[in-house]
Amino acid sequence: MTEASEIVRIAAKGDGVTADGRHAPYAAPGDVLLPDGSLAPGLHHAVPPCRHFGTCGGCQLQHCDEPSIARYVGERVAFAAQSQGVAIGELLAPHLSPPRSRRRCTLHALSAGGKPVIGFREAGSHRVVDMRECHILRPELFALVPALRALLARRKGRFSVDIELALTDQGVDCAIANLPVEGLEETEALLAFAQENRLARLTLDQGYGPEPVWEPEPVTVSLSGIPVGFPSGSFLQATADGEAALAGAVREWLVGAGVVADLFAGLGTFSFPLAETAKVLAVEAARDAHLACKSAAGRSGRAVHAMHRDLFRNPLQPEELGRFDAVLLDPPRAGAREQVARLAESAVPRIAYVSCNPSSWARDAARLVEAGYRLERVRPVGQFVWSTHIELASLFVR
Structure with a gap:
């Protein structure tokens, strides 16, 4: 029977590793891997703050404390x-x-059972976790998720879109790809969404490249105090x-x-x-x-x-x-x-x-x-x- 072994470090992809090379998911240094494969938490094991941890692919190490990370x-x-x-x-x-300091991200949204699902993908999967909280994003970015959910809930038919968010000097820059917009009603709904949420810019890519549809003033990011123009999607x-x-x-x-x-x-x-x-x-x-x-x-x-x-x-x-x-x-x-x-x-x-x-x-x-x-x-x-x-x-x- 395999003996109990202490987790000594974190492997490249986030698993805990014992001295003899055994890997254990969601194990922190100091945990003990028991013979039946279960874990006895150690001093460096933390309680994950987010309800989505374990399914959402955005985080791999919420079970570890800051010193071990x-x-x-x-x-x-x-x-x-x-x-x-x-x-x-x-x-x-x-x-x-x-935490809550990340100023750019790419979220995914799709229709599931007639309702929009928005969030990061599960690790190694195309499934999207319907984000109800997030401990990595700046609050200004996460605050836009319910508004995006409400916007997409009015859409008819199936959709699968990518949403890039970035925090700029003027506010949130939002770029949506693969969302077809047809007719005056859908166009007005998008403009109202941008205005009500005080977006710095709203960009659409319907297969022909990104096109700004809302940009009250030129969007910039400040680098060493210098405002620099921020092209949509830039690093x-x-x-x-x-x-x-x-x-x-x-x-x-x-x-x-x-x-x-x-x-x-x-x-x-x-x-x-x-x-x-x-x-x-x-x-x-x-x-x-x-x-x-x-x-x-x-x-x-x-x-x-x-x-x-x-x-x-x-x-x-x-x-x-x-x-x-x-x-x-x-x-x-x-x-x-x-x-x-x-x-x-x-x-x-x-x-x-x-x-x-x-x-x-x-x-x-x-x-x-x-x-x-x-x-x-x-x-x-x-x-x-x-x-x-x-x-x-x-x-x-x-």
Whole structure:
């Protein structure tokens, strides 16, 4: 008979793991896995605050207390580096964003039994959890869910739509995809919904691309105090708190650099903070984001020069990189294999690498270390509270 074993850590996907490698769903470090497969809760086992936990795919770790989640966030980064043979000079304490701080999300809505169901999907399923409470979303976003439910309840026939919400300077930006709108009555209902809920913008995508139908004034997000135009669907760090932690780390690490290249710059999340003390080249492939960054830089007077360039197909070459005192890169989840290869051939003294995927980051880190860089420090950030999604900021020095 299998003996009782203590849960010693949290695995990558959120299961608890014993010292002998057995996995147990919804187990926290310090719990005891009993011979019959049940759990005896330990000191780090928490009572999940949300009624939907266990079915909703938005959270995986509500059964764990904050210290064990912080440890998990740090270990994910450390294990990823170790798997590639990369030594971390200093692993800083993980930063965790608080509950109800997430400022962007994608919800799903469908008709079920003649009534609308709105929420996140179940883990590994297309089924939608009908959200009645949420402990991760900003209250301004969650407050819109009942209004959306009422709007969709008036619809006839079946529907399955995606709803993107983002909190901007002007309020909630709401983008709805795959919702056909026909006739004056449906159009007026949408406009009334936007007006009554004081939306910053309402955008519809009926298969021909997003089209704003309500936008009383241009929608912006403030980055380091600079209002930047926010194209519908643009990338925005999940929490303002997490963004501040990442930006604060890279700004501290790159202090003294006079000229910095910000690669995969997006709207300028890191360009504008860095431009407080340096000249910044902000390189981005998405045209809408590039133009928003360029326009904001012109209005603000910050020393940010925006360049439109696809760094996957056309990465900056070593001779171009040689003009910079430091480079910051914040690529998509797949990492930046080609651009990192060019950085490895360069003489850039400092590289700050921000990542939302420890695995692709560790692969790229190994390439830089092989080329003579030293991984000086890493700051893990858990801005998706109670999630297995990890972000980090790191500093490489040649």
